[in-house]
Amino acid sequence: MxxxxxxxxxxxxxxxxxxxxxxxxxxxxxxxxxxxxxxxxxxxxxxxxxxxxxxxxxxxxxxxxxxxxxxxxxxxxxxxxxxxxxxxxxxxxxxxxxxxxxxxxxxxxxxxVNDCEKQPCKNGGQCRDLDGDYSCQCPSPYVGKQCQLRCVSLLGMEGGAIVESQISASSVHYGILGLQRWGPELARLNNQGIVNAWTSATHDKNPWIEINMQKIMRLTGIITQGASRLGTAEYIKAFKVASSLDGNSYITYKVDGQQRDKVFVGNIDNDRTKTNLFDVPIVAQYIRIIPVVCRRACTLRMELLGCELHVYSNTAGCSEPLGMKSRFISDGQLSASSSYRTWGIDTFTWHPQFARLDKVGKTNAWSPAYNNRSEWIQVDLEKTKRLTGIITQGAKDFGVVQFVSVFKVSYSNDGESWSTVKENTGNDKLFQGNTDNNTHKKNVFEPPVYARYVRVIPWEWHERITLRMELLGCDD
CATH class of the missing domain: 2.10.25.10 (Laminin)
Structure with missing residues (x-):
């Protein structure tokens, strides 16, 4: 004044x-x-x-x-x-x-200052001037402060990063006298085989299939595909999408600017894929597909598109398998504190190189020589990566079910100085592992871990420490 x-x-x-x-x-x-x-x-x-x-x-x-x-x-x-x-x-x-x-x-x-005068929003984003700032309303699949990032990563239905336990449905169809189970875990894009998709039960008048992403994600679209059953094409011609943050309260996706549910156009045959983008991205942990019109039966294979919620530091999403199952991570990158030999026979050695998700064979996992909390298996990623989760699996040794039920995760950038993933309280985080020898169990790292070396340290186990696994993440 x-x-x-x-x-x-x-x-x-x-x-x-x-x-x-x-x-x-x-x-x-x-x-x-x-x-x-x-x-x-x-x-x-x-x-x-x-x-x-x-x-x-x-x-x-x-x-x-x-x-x-x-x-x-x-x-x-x-x-x-x-x-x-x-x-x-x-x-x-x-x-x-x-x-x-x-x-x-x-x-x-x-x-x-009117910050929108400089047209900061990219890729068709609409600018809104704020008090000392601006915001961009981005068209799907773009996100970010200036709509500069494409949020269209494949979230893991086809690749397996979304494990079977994350997929559920209202009902399941059983074909050929109940011998064929068309379960929700089969609803993976481009899944092959005679039974290769989810189909709802004939009596189910309100069918749905749901994916639990295990954490809140940004979802920008969906790819759908039908399948063939007994030589006849089956697919979903139209569907709705609902979402939830907690798995209890659901919101159905609406037509932009209106209160009526949006009906997405689905497939026209059993094999070709159809991509629908969400004009306004969905932020949710649970995503539910609700068939509206089906051809012969409600049969679906699918993939979800999106990225991590905190996308500003992540240009492509970060939940991709890093290569244990695909062998992109080579045998030379895997090591362990020790390895067990069944009956003391070298041929039946459970090497760390066998700790690959879904590996088959007589010795198809890693198992240490001793059952104690000093044992570990290590992955050298050869450069620093952003790690967002891990999928674990047990195995059988001559019919005996074995798995790791609780474990810790340590990480390092030099292979010498190690840190352990912590709880918010500062205590070492104990991850809940498997309950049988074959089911996939996925755990996420929040916040992500940045490291070159990763160690899994078994803490509790059934029968004997036995582990197959996949790491999830992306390049730093």
Missing amino acids: KRPGNVTPAYVGTFALLLCLHSVTADYCKVNHCYNGATCVTGVGEEPFICICADGFGGDTCNLTETGPCSPNPCKNDGSCEVIAPTRRGDVFNEYICKCQPGFKGVHCQIN
Whole structure:
């Protein structure tokens, strides 16, 4: 605020103009809201009045005692005040300057800049100016501050990162006298075989299939595909999509700007794929596909598209298998504290190189020589990667079911100094492992781990420590 003292002709003119404005606008100053002898003058625009402070006082209502040009701070919107003359503040243009935060300008940083004038939103995003900032409404599949990131990673139905226990359905069809089970775990895009998809039961009048992503994700689309049963094409011609954060309360995807449910166009045959994008991405942990119109039967293979929720530091999603099952991770990258030999025979050695998800054979997993908490298996990823989860699996040794039920995870960048994944409390995190020899169990790392070396440390087990696994993540 300007105040009497060091009076100039310009100041007198400004004061006269304010008095004139005061005479033609509402009399907000009938009751003086200003302190310490200040003069109240009816303001212009958004300010109903302003206070012209007496020398030595400052603040919007002149209620603060000045101890220098920048105390109290005359700059608005968190602007910083910088003294340019050591004497008491008189003319604001000569004794201090305000350095404004991004999005503001003016002598006192009082003017909000229209950040949308520079058209910061990319890929067709719509800009909305905010107070000192902006936001972009992005068309799917783009996300990010400026809609600069494509959020279209394959989330794991086809590749296996989404494990069987994450997939459920309202019902299952049993064919050929109950010998064929068309279960939800088969609903994987491009799945092959005679029984290769999910089909709902004939009596199910409200069928659905659901994926539990195990954490909140950003979902931008879905790819659907039918299948052939007994030589006849079956597929979903139209469907709805519902989502949930907790698995209890569901919201059906709506037509943009309306309250009616959106019906997505599905497939036209049993083999070709159909991609639908969600114009407004879905943020949820549970995603449910609800068939509306089916050809012969509600039969589905599918893949979900999306990315991690915190996409600003992640350009492509980060839940891809890193190569244990595919052997992209070579045998030379795997090591362990020890290896068990069944009956002491070298041929039946359970090497760490066997610890690959879904590996088959007589010795098809890693097992250490001893059952104690000092044993470990290690993966050298050869460079730092971003690790977001792990899938574990047990195995059988001559018919005996064996698995790791609880384990810890340690990581390192040099192979010498190790850290253990922690709980929010600071204690080592104990991951819940398997309950049988064959089912996949997926655990996620929140927050992600950045490391070159990863160790799995068995903590509890059934019969004998036995492990097959896959690591999930992406390049750092």
